[in-house]
Amino acid sequence: MNRLGSLRGSYGLDSDRSDIEIDMMPLIDMIFILLIFFLVTASFVKESGIEVNRPEAASAEMKEATGMIIGITPEGYVFIDRNQVELRRVRGLVEIFLTENSDGGVIIDADGECPTSKLIAVLDQCRLAGAENIAVSASKPKG
Known part of the structure; x- marks a missing residue:
């Protein structure tokens, strides 16, 4: 061997x-x-689930969606997480979201044709729920 x-x-x-x-x-x-x-x-974003035509604003700034998005249709229907909700449920859903994400914000994605009274009512419900970081979405004018 x-x-x-x-x-x-x-x-x-x-x-x-x-x-x-x-x-x-x-x-x-x-x-x-x-x-x-x-x-x-991971941080999860709750989206509204609807497409809206945002109003234009010269002061609009691009921000990341880091919170709950509440959509309002031209007819005044409110959507959260692809589900239509009544105005009285918005406060409770925002409170639940804020307990899960203490530093989260709320973005109201309202159509340019939605009633102003509905936008103010949703904004009021978000404030009553304790949300401090609330924004209304808008798009920059083209041109």
Whole structure:
């Protein structure tokens, strides 16, 4: 037997290589830990779920949607999270949102043709719920 053959025999290298396995459990555990981390740290945005024609404002600024979005249609219907809600439910839903996201804001996405009284009523309900960071969405004029 040559020298390489004696080394293989002493280290058990001449056995069949088909019994070598890679333990995947630590990798799977790490993936689950990362998944849980991203789910816990992610901030979820509640959208209104409707398309509106925003009024134009020269002072409009682009901001990230970091909170609850309340949509108001031209007919005055209020939508939160793709569901039509009555005005009396807005305050409770905003309170729930603020308990889950203490630094979250509320964006009122009102159509340019919606009744002003409905916009003011929704704004009032948000303030009564304790929201301090409230914005009304608008778009910059083209041109």
